[in-house]
Amino acid sequence: KYETGMNRVSASRLWDIAGALSVPIEFFFEGLEAGAKPEDATLPGDILGDKEALELVRSYYAIPENQRRRLFELARVLSDAA
Structure with missing residues (x-):
């Protein structure tokens, strides 16, 4: 289902996949630098x-x-x- 695009991968599932593959979550987002932070980081x-x-x-x-x-x-x- 995921391969054909019928179902989208939820954020929590993407987090689990990143953990299983030992890659940062940014790995799945084209153009997003590892460790990039939003300009308005108020946390x-x-x-x-x-x-x-x-x-x-x-x-x-x-x-x-x-x-x-x-x-x-x-x-x-x-x-x-x-």
Whole structure:
């Protein structure tokens, strides 16, 4: 299904594939430099060292993909409004 393009690879599955192949996630994105950071990097350097942030990420990926996508869009709208 993935090879023919009938199904897209979810972000969490892409993360798993990168881990299994021991390559950085940037490997799968054409033109994206390894370790490239967005110009507006407002996150703390050790975001996944924060227990609350790690719990949030784990909870996020436990949500079914279609609901996760909607939650992501809601979070994006709310962060733009802040």
